[in-house]
Amino acid sequence: MLQVITSISDIKNKIQTLKQNQLTIGFVPTMGALHEGHLSLVRQAKKENDQVFVSIFINPLQFGKNEDFRQYPRVFDKDCELLSSEGVDIVFNPIPAEMYPDDFCTSVIPRHLEDKLCGKSRPGHFRGVAVVVLKLFNLVKPDIAYFGQKDFQQTVVIKRIVSDLNLDVNIKILPTIRDNEGLALSSRNAYLNETEKKDALCLYSSLVKAQSMVNAGIKKAEEILLEMEKVINNCKTARIDYISIVNPETLAAVPRVRKGDVVALAVRIGKTRLIDNVIL
C-alpha cells in the first residue's frame, strides 16, 4: 500500500526503521506530473531494491524568476495512483517551508558544470538541483537513485556532487523514453498545442541526423552541428537555445566527436523550452 509522507521527522523515522532492518532503498526523485519516463525509473528501482521511494517536490530553487514554477503541472492524486499501481512503497511529498525555512542559507555549487549548456539560459538552475538532491539523499539515504538520461546535464551534476562530497549512493541513469514519433517524454510537453507537438519532433530528428552522420564517419563537430541547425530551422515555431557536442563528464564542447560524447540541445517550441540529447 502506497504511503504518503510529508514531514521530515516522519521520513527520518521511516528510513531509520528500514535501515535497522537492513532493507535496501531505491529512490526516484521527481517533480511530479509523472509519465512513462519516470515510471521506467520506478520499475527498475522495484527490480533492484527492497523498498522504493519516490519524491514529488516542485523545487522552487531550481526555477528562475521568469520560468514556469507557477504553471508547472501539479497532479498529485493522479501521480499517486500511477505510483500505487507500480507498487511504490513511499511517496515523499515534503512541505516547502520545511525544506527551506526562512534562515536557510546553504548553497551547493557545481562549479565549471553549472554555466554550460542549459546553465547559460537558466542561471542558478543547477545550484537549485544540487541542493535539493543533496537534501533528499540525506533524508532518504537511498542505496540506488535513478535519473533519466533526458536531463543529461542534471545527471552529470549529480554524479559529480555525489563523488565530490563522498556520498554513499549509487547513481543509475536510464535511457530517455520517447513517444512513437520520437519526442522525448517530458512533463513540459503538456504545454504544447497540436502544431507545436509536431514541430517538437525536430529535436529528435536533428539528433538522429547527428547520429547518422557520425555512423557515416563524420567526426567534425562543427559540420554535424550545422546540419542539425538546418533540421531545426526548418520548423517555423522552433528557436534554438543551444546545440552542442560535449565531453560527457566535463561538459566541455569537443571539436571532434569521440565515442561516448553527447550531443545535447535545447530548443524553444513557441513558449515551451524543450531539451533532448543522445550519446554518440
Added chain:
Amino acid sequence: MLQVITSISDIKNKIQTLKQNQLTIGFVPTMGALHEGHLSLVRQAKKENDQVFVSIFINPLQFGKNEDFRQYPRVFDKDCELLSSEGVDIVFNPIPAEMYPDDFCTSVIPRHLEDKLCGKSRPGHFRGVAVVVLKLFNLVKPDIAYFGQKDFQQTVVIKRIVSDLNLDVNIKILPTIRDNEGLALSSRNAYLNETEKKDALCLYSSLVKAQSMVNAGIKKAEEILLEMEKVINNCKTARIDYISIVNPETLAAVPRVRKGDVVALAVRIGKTRLIDNVIL
C-alpha cells in the same frame, strides 16, 4: 590500539562494519598539532560513543593564498601518541589528492554567515571549512561530532549546514580551553615568541572586561566595544582585526547585548592572527 587510516575506501569499509554492528561513532575533526582543547573534545567523545574517530587533515581549501598553509605545524607522530594515550580508536589522515582530485568542483557556501567576522579578512575560509566537514561527515558518518567554542563562527557555519542539508549528526560544542593565564589554546600559539605570548593575553582580558561590564548592567554594545579596544590597544604588538558582539545564530552585530549573544574578536599579535570569544 590506535589504527591509522589514510584511504577513502578503507575508511568506508571500517565505517560500514561498525554500522552493521550498530556501534555509535564520536568524531573529532582536527588539523593536528593537538593541544588540551582538542583532547577535551576527545575525552567527551570517549564518554558518549562506542568508537572515537579523530581526523587529522590540514585542509588546503580553508587557507587563503597569503595564509599559513605551508607553515602550519605538522607533528603527526606526536599527535598519534597523544590520541593513543586517550584511547582513540581511529585516526583518519586522508590523502589530499584523494580528498580533492583534479576534477573536484563542488562548492558548499554558507551564504550570509561566510562574510561576517573572520570571513571578512579570510575570504573563502568558511567555504573551505564547509566542504571538508561535509565530506568528512559523509565518510565517517558520526553520531556525534565535537567542536570547540574557540572557533565560534566555524561552529555556527557547521550547525547551519547540518541543519540546511538535513544531515543526521549531532553537533556538540565544548568550552574553550585556556592556559593558566587565560590564553585560549590554539595550534597557532606555537608561532608566538615570549613577548607576544604575554601580549596575546589582551584578547582574553578584553573579553573579561566585556563580561564584567555586562554583569554590571551595561547593555550598549558600542560602549562595551570601546572599552575592549582600549584594553587591546594598550598592547604594542596587538592590531585589532575585528571586535564584534553578535547574535549567536545569524552572526549579525547587535546594538544592545542580550543573554546568549557572543562577543568575538580577532587580533594580530605580531604576524600571528588569534581569535577568541565568550558567550555573554
